[in-house]
Amino acid sequence: MPTLFTPWRYEYITAAASQPAGCFLCEAAACDETEEEARLVVARTPHHLVVVNRHPYSNGHLLVAPRRHHATPAGSDAAERAELWEVVLRAQEALERLYAPHGMNLGMNLGTCAGAGLPGHFHLHLVPRWNGDTNFMSVVAETRLVPEEPATSWRRIREVFCALGPGESRR
Numbered sequence: 001m002p003t004l005f006t007p008w009r010y011e012y013i014t015a016a017a018s019q020p021a022g023c024f025l026c027e028a029a030a031c032d033e034t035e036e037e038a039r040l041v042v043a044r045t046p047h048h049l050v051v052v053n054r055h056p057y058s059n060g061h062l063l064v065a066p067r068r069h070h071a072t073p074a075g076s077d078a079a080e081r082a083e084l085w086e087v088v089l090r091a092q093e094a095l096e097r098l099y100a101p102h103g104m105n106l107g108m109n110l111g112t113c114a115g116a117g118l119p120g121h122f123h124l125h126l127v128p129r130w131n132g133d134t135n136f137m138s139v140v141a142e143t144r145l146v147p148e149e150p151a152t153s154w155r156r157i158r159e160v161f162c163a164l165g166p167g168e169s170r171r
């Protein structure tokens with residue numbers, strides 16, 4: 001197979017990856033407390049934020065992201081690395097208490113070719129799953145069956161997540 005080198009695209013590709021303008025996660029990380037509902041911000045910890053996905057694959061679909069705009073966990077500093085998993089597990093616990101799912105998908109899409117819709121700011125998806133719901137290929141293929149409005153999910157999850165434990169420092 002012939003290789004076509006495209007060095008002129010390099011600047012475009014790298015610029016897109018480091019461009020925070022219009023990044024909904026950065027906006028959510030920095031928003032005023034009165035905007036949290038509109039931005040579906042469940043919680044902000046010292047280094048991360050938890051938001052309800054505005055385009056959920058299932059009820060309770062959450063995103064956990066660093067407050068700082070960067071593309072991969074490999075770029076996280078020590079404090080971010082130490083906190084991320086604690087926040088993810090708290091989010092998982094909140095979803096299990098609220099939705100009693102039979103299973104859950106936890107994962108990241110790093111890079112556009114891997115399916116990232118926002119490649120410059122990494123985020124971990126938590127997608128509750130039930131026996132007999134759409135299979136994981138449907139998640140990939142964006143077939144959705146979501147009876148609950150994201151605003152309703154936000155209200156329910158926020159209450160449980162915030163009641164779950166210390167370390168929470170929502171502004």
Ligand SMILES: [Zn+2]
Nearest residue numbers: 023026069121
């Ligand atoms: Zn960002």
